């Protein structure tokens with residue numbers, strides 16, 4: 321990425337996080353199959369992918385916990401394999417599974433980290449109190465973490481990753497298990513951090529989360545990057561908008577699907593009596609309406625809306641990000 | 656809308672060299688301070704879970720009482736004579752049992768993700784381990800004091816010098832530290848505190864009982880004597896007896912330490928390998 325400065329020269333700013341062809345195998349499983357992506361300083365990179373896509377593995381490699389079999393990871397300009405200690409001075413990590421010591425109180429957990437980072441006794445206590453207040457845990461500060469609810473534990477874990485004021489933060493599915501209110505608080509937290517120039521790599525299975533928080537999104541599937549871009553780019557790629565049609569008579573669903581497939585050139589999704597297809601150009605809607613009229617299908621509903629990332633994911637990977645309930649099905653070609 | 660956020664512009668490198676690059680590794684002083692902090696954590700854990708101190712006390716006390724009063728008369732002729740013989744063995748056995756704490760603690764940290772958190776910090780790679788082991792030495796000290804105190808209450812007489820008692824503790828710590836590598840390996844491989852307990856005691860019970868800790872070697876069948884006489888628990892029990900109530904020390908202490916070296920030489924690298932590849 322290059323930025324122009326006022327004098328007119330172009331200065332190249334190295335990315336805060338850079339993964340270059342990362343490969344990691346566990347026996348017969350290939351968790352990462354050559355994943356490459358990067359995050360610009362002060363931005364949020366959303367790593368989006370379904371279960372087993374390799375999100376945690378990528379995070380662990382970049383956080384120096386796991387050596388890649390091939391490829392290179394650079395964090396803050398330092399190689400994660402050659403200079404892990406330097407990388408660790410820059411990063412904070414909130415793993416997928418809370419890393420707090422359940423036998424210790426909230427305060428003790430944070431003081432432990434601060435002391436390990438070389439802060440004095442009083443400074444450690446101050447920092448702990450500050451973070452506990454920031455995460456709404458002051459009342460629970462003196463209780464053992466094992467008595468915390470899942471959400472409280474997650475927040476304590478996040479606080480622990482911030483003790484050293486990291487410039488680069490790894491958050492592996494940070495909102496899994498949080499209620500909507502806590503999730504929104506965490507989102508605000510992340511926004512505050514990036515406003516201060518912190519770079520955040522955030523993995524998630526929730527398309528909405530990536531859409532809300534990320535400046536850039538990397539979609540990974542089976543260990544490889546299947547798409548990169550801003551949320552807007554990705555939506556544009558699967559059709560900026562989605563045309564949604566519901567026939568008056570449910571038995572005409574298949575006819576609608578066939579017409580939509582033919583005119584849009586891609587296979588539509590059929591869900592709860594509605595056919596949805598990426599609207600690649602403006603002419604699609606009138607064309608579909610005319611054709612359906614010709615074949616005698618009447619529509620109860622016809623809408624043009626922005627694509628959700630869920631649809632983007634489907635378009636990019638050929639399968640859904642999150643397996644839905646049974647009544648959701650992707651109809652296969654029947655003709 | 657997140658798309659509109661402006662990119663942070665960094666000052667030109669020529670005008671502001673920025674902070675010095677972070678150091679490549681930790682200094683010995685930092686390592687020591689980090690290990691002490693980790694040991695502090697062990698102590699705080701005990702503080703929050705005082706029942707662990709009871710665990711650390713009740714089991715050895717029970718063993719002393721049961722062995723002295725149930726088997727003492729039969730094995731040693733009188734409970735008094737037996738206690739003079741058996742306390743060294745009880746101390747040795749208990750010390751080995753305590754090494755299980757290293758494995759359960761490590762397995763818990765691995766299972767809960769606490770270990771990952773530590774490994775993501777700019778601290779010495781060995782600090783979580785050395786801190787834990789330091790905490791375990793304190794457990795050893797506590798148990799030794801409890802066992803000696805109960806023994807003395809029941810009539811055990813230390814017939815040597817305070818210096819010899821200190822030497823006994825030194826030997827105990829030296830051997831258990833070396834033996835702890837087996838526990839580290841177990842903790843990493845099992846990754847589950849409950850499995851650690853099962854595997855650990857499956858090995859430790861036969862190892863400690865097939866020794867002369869509780870009964871003299873001569874009373875056992877020949878095939879067992881062959882093993883019992885070289886068993887590290889036997890050698891350590893004999894060395895402790897020598898240091899507490901008198902008798903030969905040097906040969907037994909050397910044999911105990913050699914066993915320690917052997918355990919460390921075999922299980923140390925294995926444990927380090929496991930820590931590197933399995934975590």
Ligand SMILES: Nc1ncnc2c1ncn2[C@@H]1O[C@H](COP(=O)(O)OP(=O)(O)OP(=O)(O)O)[C@@H](O)[C@H]1O
Pocket residue numbers: 346349350351369370371372373374375376377378416525
């Ligand atoms: N330590 C390991 N040993 C063996 N296989 C592993 C290990 N860690 C990950 N894998 C495998 O690698 C693949 C990627 O796993 P990873 O945990 O990175 O996925 P993920 O995207 O984080 O998934 P989730 O959303 O479920 O957390 C999976 O098939 C997983 O089973």
Ligand SMILES: [Mg+2]
Pocket residue numbers: 375376377416492493
């Ligand atoms: Mg994961």
